[in-house]
Amino acid sequence: MSRAQSRLRLFTPGPLNTTRRVRAALREDWGSRTPEFSELTQHVRQSLLSAAGAGPAFTAVPLQGSGTFAVEAMLATFVPNHARVLVLANGAYGERLADICSAQCIDHAVLRGNPARPLDVGALENALAGALTFSHVAFVHCETSAGVINPADAIVRSVGKQGCRALVDAMSAFGALKLDYAARALSAVAASANKCLHGVPGVGFVVSRKSDLERATARRSLSLDLRAQWKELERSGQWRFTPPTHVLAALKTALDEFHDEGGADARLRRYEALCSLLVGGMERLGFQCIVDEAHRAPMITAFSMPAGSRLNFDTLFRALSDSGLSIYPSKMHGVDGFRVGCMGDLAERDIRDLLSASADVLEASKMPAPAAAEC
Ligand SMILES: *Cc1c(COP(=O)(O)O)cnc(C)c1O
Numbered sequence: 001m002s003r004a005q006s007r008l009r010l011f012t013p014g015p016l017n018t019t020r021r022v023r024a025a026l027r028e029d030w031g032s033r034t035p036e037f038s039e040l041t042q043h044v045r046q047s048l049l050s051a052a053g054a055g056p057a058f059t060a061v062p063l064q065g066s067g068t069f070a071v072e073a074m075l076a077t078f079v080p081n082h083a084r085v086l087v088l089a090n091g092a093y094g095e096r097l098a099d100i101c102s103a104q105c106i107d108h109a110v111l112r113g114n115p116a117r118p119l120d121v122g123a124l125e126n127a128l129a130g131a132l133t134f135s136h137v138a139f140v141h142c143e144t145s146a147g148v149i150n151p152a153d154a155i156v157r158s159v160g161k162q163g164c165r166a167l168v169d170a171m172s173a174f175g176a177l178k179l180d181y182a183a184r185a186l187s188a189v190a191a192s193a194n195k196c197l198h199g200v201p202g203v204g205f206v207v208s209r210k211s212d213l214e215r216a217t218a219r220r221s222l223s224l225d226l227r228a229q230w231k232e233l234e235r236s237g238q239w240r241f242t243p244p245t246h247v248l249a250a251l252k253t254a255l256d257e258f259h260d261e262g263g264a265d266a267r268l269r270r271y272e273a274l275c276s277l278l279v280g281g282m283e284r285l286g287f288q289c290i291v292d293e294a295h296r297a298p299m300i301t302a303f304s305m306p307a308g309s310r311l312n313f314d315t316l317f318r319a320l321s322d323s324g325l326s327i328y329p330s331k332m333h334g335v336d337g338f339r340v341g342c343m344g345d346l347a348e349r350d351i352r353d354l355l356s357a358s359a360d361v362l363e364a365s366k367m368p369a370p371a372a373a374e375c
Contacts, residue, residue: 007324008324008326009324009325009346009354010326010341010344011326011327011328011341011346011350012326012339012341013144013172013195013300013328013343014067014172014192014194014201014341014343014344015200016194016195016198016343016344016345016346017344017345017346018199018200018250018254018344018345019198019254019257021253021257022198022199022200022250022254022257023250024253025246025249025250025252026200026246026247026249026250028249029245030246030248032238032243032245033238035237037245037248038236038238039237040248040249040252041062041233041239041243041248042237043252044060044062044248044251044255045059045061045062045205045233046060047252047255047256047259048205048207048255049207051174051255051258051259051263051264052174052179052181052189052207053178053179053264054207055181055182057181057209057210058181058207058210059207059208059213059230060205060206061205061206061208061213061226061230061233062204062229062233062239062243062248063203063204063205063206063224063226063229064203064223064239064242064243064244065202065203065204066192066201066204067169067171067190067191067192067194067195067204068096068100069204069224070190070191070192070204070205071096071097071100071169071171071204072100072103072104072221072224073204073221073224073225073229074169074190074206074208074226075097075100075104075138075167076104076218076220076224076225076226077188077206077218077224077225077226077227078136078165078167078208078212078213078216078226079104079106079136079167079218080135080216080217080218082107083106083107083134084107084108084109084133084134084135084136085106085107085134085135085136085138085167086109086111086124086127086128086134086138086164087108087109087110087137088111088113088119088124088137088138088139088140088150088155089110089111089112089139089140090112090113090117090119090140090148091115091140091146091148091331091332093140093143093144093169093171094112094139094143095110097139097140097169101138104220104221109127109134111123111124115143115145115146115148115332116148116290116291116292116295116332117148117291117292118148118149118150118295119139119150119155121154121155121158124137124155124158124159125161125162128158128162128164129162134164135164136164136165136166136187137159137164137166137167138167138168139152139155139166139167139168139169140168140169140170140171141168141169141170141171141173141174141177141179141189142170142172142177142297144172144297144299144300144331145302145331145332146291146302146330146331146332147290147291147296147299147300147301147302148296148297149173149177149295149297152170152173152177152179153179156168156180156183156185156186157183157185159185160183160184160185165185165186165187165212166183166186166187167187167188167190168186168188168189169190169191170189170190170191171190171192172195172196172300172343173191173297174189174191174195174196174197175195175196175197175258175267176196176264176267176268176271176299177264177268177297178264181207186209187208187209187212188206188207188208188209188212188213188226189206189207189208190204190205190206190207191204191207192204193247193254196267196299196343197251197254197255197258198254198258198345199250199251199254199255200247200250201247202244203244203248203251208226213226213227213230214227223240223241228240271298271299272298273348274342274347274348274351275296275298275299275301276298277348277352278301278340278342278354278355279301281351281355282301282303282340282355282358285306285358285362286306286309286362287303287304287306287358288306288307289301289302289303290302290303290304290335290337298342299342299343300328300339300341301339301340301342302330302332302335302337302338302339303337303338303339303340304330304335304336304337305336305337309362309365309366310365310366311361311362311365312336313329313330313336313338315361315365316338316358317338319357319360319361319364320354320357320358320361323357325354325357327339327340327354328341340354
């Protein structure tokens with residue numbers, strides 16, 4: 001059987017393996033201006049709010065595009081003109097928040113932290129108490145570049161104490177790690193279909209505090225304007241511009257499965273079980289986790305190569321790909337490592353297959369290099 005026919009297994013931070021039911025939902029065509037599609041949109045918005053555990057003060061605003069589009073829309077919509085944003089960054093996605101601020105000419109400062117450690121609430125409090133005043137603090141809940149869980153609720157609390165508002169990129173956390181939506185300083189939370197919710201890529205969303213959305217009139221972008229998107233969805237039930245119809249139908253099915261399986265608690269337990277099998281096996285082979293257990297997200301784990309090993313990322317990546325197993329490069333500077341995700345429609349059997357294939361590649365890397373052929 002060729003690899004195209006056998007199942008490609010994605011140990012990546014999205015896109016991910018989806019269930020047969022989710023893929024089947026892609027088969028139907030939808031008219032974007034029909035009552036049926038408006039109903040589908042409404043169902044998905046409600047289902048996202050209940051997945052978040054957010055109360056009636058919030059609304060879920062969907063947006064076309066990948067996760068970054070939703071994050072960019074969140075900053076474009078919620079940061080008023082002439083405001084200043086403090087970006088907290090302990091990895092590539094935190095840096096992306098700063099990049100977005102630069103691209104949108106939003107005045108901002110970046111407070112950087114160690115990529116293998118969670119963001120430091122004490123350092124945040126010092127920065128907020130400093131000379132510069134900030135209206136908003138933007139940060140990543142689970143920093144996917146090393147798989148670090150940031151203390152989101154504690155950050156939002158200290159942001160609130162200084163009278164600022166919090167904007168959260170919860171991409172790889174939403175649907176597994178909870179956030180306290182009762183925290184008054186929490187303004188908006190961006191995520192996408194194709195991470196812990198196990199949908200297909202093409203749509204993101206921002207769980208937005210309605211009172212903040214109502215006041216958000218900066219208007220930095222036409223298509224990334226969440227306030228306008230919200231107003232139109234409430235007024236006519238329709239998206240402003242062509243919606244990703246099939247993708248939304250797949251997200252509905254993925255959300256139905258998510259809720260049927262027990263919601264965020266069950267999803268977190270599932271990732272924890274897969275991750276502990278993965279880490280135990282990899283450590284037995286000599287691979288090392290880059291992040292301490294206390295701060296590690298079970299959704300994605302970063303490893304470095306065994307000490308003294310000749311194995312490098314490219315060799316491991318290519319050999320595993322030949323077996324239909326897809327891992328992800330490390331996003332940490334100076335570390336020849338890789339990341340393994342436990343999100344998506346993966347089971348223990350898939351983790352065991354990855355472990356045994358990795359053991360084979362490691363074993364092969366210990367063999368002496370073949371002698372050059374004599375001629
Ligand atoms: C995946 C991810 C994103 C969005 O990435 P896209 O490639 O635009 O989907 C943003 N932030 C975090 C923390 C992520 O894990």
